Amino acid sequence: MNKLSLGDQAPSSKVNRWVNPSFIDLSGKSFSPSERTKDSHVLCSKAKPKRPRKRKGETDSSDSNSSYLPKETAPRDQDVPWVDRYLPCSKAELAVHKKKIEEVENWIRVHTNTFKGGILLLTGPSGCGKTATVQVLCQELGLRVQEWTNPTSLEPYTSSQHEWRMPGLSCTSQLDQFQEFLLRANKYNCLKMVDDGDVTDIKLILIEDFPNQFYRQPGSLHDILRRFAKTNRCPLVFIVSDSLSGDRSSRFLFPREILEELDINSISFNPVAPTTMMKVLTRISTLEAGKQSCGRMCVADQAVLEMLCSGSSGDIRSAINSLQFSSLPDIPLEKQWWKVMKDRPVASLGRDVSRTNQRKNKAKQAKEQEEGQAIGGKDASLFLFRALGKILHSKRENPEGAEGAKGAGVPGLPTHLVQHHREALLVHPELVVERSHMSGETFNLYLHQNYLDFFSEVEDVDRASEYLSDADLLTADWMSRSTMGDYGSSVGTRGLLHSNSQQVAVGFRPLHKPNWLLVNKKYRENCLAAQCLFRSFCLIPVSLQTELLPYLAKLTNPMRNQAQIAFIQDVGHMSLRRFPGRLKLETLTDKEPGQLVLNSGEEEDKEECQEGGEEGLPASQPQPTTSQSLQEEDLMIEEYNSD
Amino acid sequence: MSLWVDKYRPTSLGKLDYHKDQASQLKNLVQCGDFPHLLVYGPSGAGKKTRIMCLLRELYGAGVEKLRIEHQTIVAPSKKKIEINTIASNYHLEVNPSDAGNQDRVVIQELIKTVAQSQQIQSSTQREFKVVLLTEVDRLTKDAQHALRRTMEKYMATCRLILYSNSTSKVIGPIRSRCLAIRVPLPSTEEVCNVLTSVCKKEGLLLPPELAKQISEKSGRNLRKALLMCEACRVQQYPFSVDQDVPETDWEAYLRETANAIVSQQSPQRLLEVRARLYELLTHCIPPDIIMKGLVRELLNNCDGHLKTEVAHMAAYYEHRLQLGNKAIYHLEAFTAKFMAIYKKFMEDGLDAMMF
Numbered sequence: 001m002n003k004l005s006l007g008d009q010a011p012s013s014k015v016n017r018w019v020n021p022s023f024i025d026l027s028g029k030s031f032s033p034s035e036r037t038k039d040s041h042v043l044c045s046k047a048k049p050k051r052p053r054k055r056k057g058e059t060d061s062s063d064s065n066s067s068y069l070p071k072e073t074a075p076r077d078q079d080v081p082w083v084d085r086y087l088p089c090s091k092a093e094l095a096v097h098k099k100k101i102e103e104v105e106n107w108i109r110v111h112t113n114t115f116k117g118g119i120l121l122l123t124g125p126s127g128c129g130k131t132a133t134v135q136v137l138c139q140e141l142g143l144r145v146q147e148w149t150n151p152t153s154l155e156p157y158t159s160s161q162h163e164w165r166m167p168g169l170s171c172t173s174q175l176d177q178f179q180e181f182l183l184r185a186n187k188y189n190c191l192k193m194v195d196d197g198d199v200t201d202i203k204l205i206l207i208e209d210f211p212n213q214f215y216r217q218p219g220s221l222h223d224i225l226r227r228f229a230k231t232n233r234c235p236l237v238f239i240v241s242d243s244l245s246g247d248r249s250s251r252f253l254f255p256r257e258i259l260e261e262l263d264i265n266s267i268s269f270n271p272v273a274p275t276t277m278m279k280v281l282t283r284i285s286t287l288e289a290g291k292q293s294c295g296r297m298c299v300a301d302q303a304v305l306e307m308l309c310s311g312s313s314g315d316i317r318s319a320i321n322s323l324q325f326s327s328l329p330d331i332p333l334e335k336q337w338w339k340v341m342k343d344r345p346v347a348s349l350g351r352d353v354s355r356t357n358q359r360k361n362k363a364k365q366a367k368e369q370e371e372g373q374a375i376g377g378k379d380a381s382l383f384l385f386r387a388l389g390k391i392l393h394s395k396r397e398n399p400e401g402a403e404g405a406k407g408a409g410v411p412g413l414p415t416h417l418v419q420h421h422r423e424a425l426l427v428h429p430e431l432v433v434e435r436s437h438m439s440g441e442t443f444n445l446y447l448h449q450n451y452l453d454f455f456s457e458v459e460d461v462d463r464a465s466e467y468l469s470d471a472d473l474l475t476a477d478w479m480s481r482s483t484m485g486d487y488g489s490s491v492g493t494r495g496l497l498h499s500n501s502q503q504v505a506v507g508f509r510p511l512h513k514p515n516w517l518l519v520n521k522k523y524r525e526n527c528l529a530a531q532c533l534f535r536s537f538c539l540i541p542v543s544l545q546t547e548l549l550p551y552l553a554k555l556t557n558p559m560r561n562q563a564q565i566a567f568i569q570d571v572g573h574m575s576l577r578r579f580p581g582r583l584k585l586e587t588l589t590d591k592e593p594g595q596l597v598l599n600s601g602e603e604e605d606k607e608e609c610q611e612g613g614e615e616g617l618p619a620s621q622p623q624p625t626t627s628q629s630l631q632e633e634d635l636m637i638e639e640y641n642s643d
Numbered sequence: 644m645s646l647w648v649d650k651y652r653p654t655s656l657g658k659l660d661y662h663k664d665q666a667s668q669l670k671n672l673v674q675c676g677d678f679p680h681l682l683v684y685g686p687s688g689a690g691k692k693t694r695i696m697c698l699l700r701e702l703y704g705a706g707v708e709k710l711r712i713e714h715q716t717i718v719a720p721s722k723k724k725i726e727i728n729t730i731a732s733n734y735h736l737e738v739n740p741s742d743a744g745n746q747d748r749v750v751i752q753e754l755i756k757t758v759a760q761s762q763q764i765q766s767s768t769q770r771e772f773k774v775v776l777l778t779e780v781d782r783l784t785k786d787a788q789h790a791l792r793r794t795m796e797k798y799m800a801t802c803r804l805i806l807y808s809n810s811t812s813k814v815i816g817p818i819r820s821r822c823l824a825i826r827v828p829l830p831s832t833e834e835v836c837n838v839l840t841s842v843c844k845k846e847g848l849l850l851p852p853e854l855a856k857q858i859s860e861k862s863g864r865n866l867r868k869a870l871l872m873c874e875a876c877r878v879q880q881y882p883f884s885v886d887q888d889v890p891e892t893d894w895e896a897y898l899r900e901t902a903n904a905i906v907s908q909q910s911p912q913r914l915l916e917v918r919a920r921l922y923e924l925l926t927h928c929i930p931p932d933i934i935m936k937g938l939v940r941e942l943l944n945n946c947d948g949h950l951k952t953e954v955a956h957m958a959a960y961y962e963h964r965l966q967l968g969n970k971a972i973y974h975l976e977a978f979t980a981k982f983m984a985i986y987k988k989f990m991e992d993g994l995d996a997m998m999f
């Protein structure tokens with residue numbers, strides 16, 4: 001990336017003097033993030049170290065402070081975090097899927113050529129290369145990136161300080177500044193600098209940092225965007241990180257209506273695939289190893305890399321940071337860690353392999369893998385789609401492998417129980433549920449909605465549905481629900497796995513969201529409405545709903561008010577022909593993180609409604625219909641297994 | 644224009660059409676001047692409510708018919724506000740405590756307390772007690788029923804309770820023993836026919852006896868349903884013809900089609916369709932236990948005699964779970980799947996037996 005302009009560097013070194021570098025070196029040299037290695041390599045990851053806060057805004061939004069020009073600077077320095085040193089500088093080095101890059105590139109091309117800008121929203125988990133992609137593409141296409149950063153008054157401003165303090169301007173809110181920035185950045189070109197050379201003045205506005213006010217009132221962002229859209233000249237890119245833990249910022253800031261109204265394109269990134277990540281990590285470690293003259297750093301071996309890779313759950317930034325940290329010598333903690341690692345390198349290796357389903361008899365070590373990762377381990381989590389897939393497309397050991405295991409001393413089942421024999425599971429259902437960030441009950445609901453597609457025999461369905469019924473019974477009592485919930489989900493998932501005796505590979509099946517919550521809510525609302533509207537009949541609810549209402553629909557009895565008529569029309573009538581139309585199946589989108597956030601929200605307030613619109617597949621993900629998408633899907637699960 | 648059911652509802656004990664012995668007993672009971680707490684039970688559509696209202700009229704005169712619907716807010720000890728609707732006259736108060744869900748105990752205690760604490764002003768000319776009418780007692784929680792027991796004793800001086808429910812099996816023993824239980828059985832087919840004929844006569848219509856019989860059979864002797872059916876027949880076609888279709892409710896027809904779908908094919912795909920239909924029924928306000936009951940009835944009609952015991956057994960098993968459990972669909976679906984499995988096995992066995 002290396003695009004910090006000269007203007008940036010002065011404040012940056014100043015600012016960072018009182019920030020200790022995270023990876024301080026033994027040599028104790030001073031640290032400056034603006035210095036870049038010339039041979040920067042590999043990697044996508046968020047490019048910026050602590051970038052100095054800049055005030056964008058009301059006076060000179062187009063000054064060089066806020067635009068980065070492609071520029072090679074910086075002597076090499078050992079102390080630069082690897083994340084920065086190995087920034088990707090070409091498309092080939094990005095650890096993002098080629099199609100994604102292409103998609104973003106196309107968008108940028110289309111919207112810069114026409115001079116009629118558009119708005120793009122990039123979402124995805126942190127550390128999956130969103131920013132890096134934009135930066136690299138802009139560099140390759142020769143665009144200026146103009147980025148908004150939240151102003152803070154804590155920053156030492158020297159030159160522009162006076163303006164900032166001027167009465168009248170000092171009280172402008174962040175919001176106004178943002179708006180000013182956006183409109184000015186849109187309207188005016190950058191100043192031509194002498195040394196800019198051949199850089200065009202086509203620019204791209206990047207917003208990654210949102211003024212806090214927007215989180216409180218997303219409406220104000222929408223207003224600004226509407227105004228912006230009217231006079232739009234240059235492309236505007238928003239980058240919003242998704243997170244699994246209930247933070248639904250992208251949905252919150254950019255609800256569906258706004259996306260449609262302003263014609264915002266949305267592209268969502270996936271976590272970095274383990275294979276790509278391995279490639280990157282290996283490359284960095286070999287480059288580093290090549291540089292070692294004094295042996296100051298230990299070089300991580302393959303097993304360590306794989307562990308880092310699996311522990312980072314697709315966050316390449318954290319993986320590289322972990323790699324750098326683990327390569328530091330002479331740290332007591334680290335020695336211990338090495339010892340642990342040396343003790344069981346095989347185990348860790350085998351563990352990964354068992355996940356990728358290549359070595360069958362390692363399933364037992366699944367436990368070991370939960371023993372945590374020493375450095376930089378993230379809590380592994382599964383998107384709902386994949387978690388469901390793990391249960392529904394259950395993977396078991398190969399029969400041959402199991403024969404061997406049986407020979408090793410596990411006695412077989414007695415003859416009258418032989419029909420209950422199943423091969424050992426390769427997944428831990430409890431673990432899957434835990435990682436799906438959902439309560440067992442909700443997870444069971446999802447399973448219930450989807451399990452029928454994966455069964456071929458009615459007898460199996462019979463058993464499976466009985467297990468689900470058991471699971472519901474276990475969690476029925478609210479007093480013991482917190483304790484019994486885990487048992488319930490265990491019974492549900494394991495029961496489902498066990499009762500599917502046929503184990504046919506069914507290929508891709510779309511997954512759906514459970515209807516039950518909606519149906520149940522509707523049932524209660526309708527019952528309540530019925531009682532309110534027809535109170536004058538003095539009937540108990542059951543006879544009201546099953547006798548009076550259906551017949552009222554058939555009679556020409558004049559109703560007292562409009563509401564009653566409407567209700568009778570809606571509830572009293574039941575068309576036999578109409579196949580349940582009001583229950584549209586809502587397809588669960590794969591690997592859409594925002595989706596999961598929404599779902600978990602649903603589960604929290606299931607008493608409330610879930611009208612917060614369900615979304616279909618985002619435009620960036622083609623509707624899976626063809627066999628090609630089938631392969632893609634399988635591939636996806638494979639990949640995920642291996643981390 | 645009101646419905647026939649309401650229009651021709653008898654208003655005094657003397658005018659009741661059937662169970663006349665019971666009516667005269669009730670009359671005697673009231674004429675003694677005082678009466679114990681009552682527990683009126685019997686199947687839906689047998690005329691429990693009518694009888695109770697007649698009794699109240701006998702007791703207080705025409706004043707009980709001036710009804711007003713009130714909306715009351717009760718504050719639970721946990722500061723939660725419970726809103727409940729009551730129907731009241733000057734002499735009585737009717738409330739369905741199970742509207743309040745889990746908080747029904749509070750409703751019972753507070754409402755009865757407020758009613759019972761206020762004395763009648765002119766006790767010389769009026770009865771010295773008021774009546775509280777509690778509907779759907781069988782749906783009360785155990786907590787509420789125990790609260791009711793204490794309240795019954797405490798306010799005996801100023802208030803009488805009339806409880807009514809479909810069955811006493813869910814009413815706890817202490818309450819049953821404190822009340823005079825009155826069972827109101829369903830009218831016989833002839834009695835239903837008589838009522839239908841007399842109502843039609845009052846409407847100036849001529850109801851052929853065959854049609855009356857057909858309606859009364861189809862309604863399952865549920866008089867409310869029979870009258871509604873009869874009125875629907877009138878809308879459908881008049882003059883009545885003997886072989887006229889008696890209109891049934893949409894949901895019953897829908898449920899029958901669902902049962903047919905289950906019997907005609909047993910596969911996971913079919914189960915998925917059935918689930919969608921069950922959801923559809925639920926959104927049309929049909930309670931899950933009614934769905935279960937209707938489904939079993941239709942399925943039993945469709946299956947072989949050998950299977951009936953087993954199917955009924957499984958239905959009871961899952962209906963129980965339905966009551967205990969949280970999410971009805973699991974149990975409804977489990978029952979459907981079970982039936983499919985049983986039925987499929989039976990058919991395959993039958994096929995094998997034919998082959999050899």
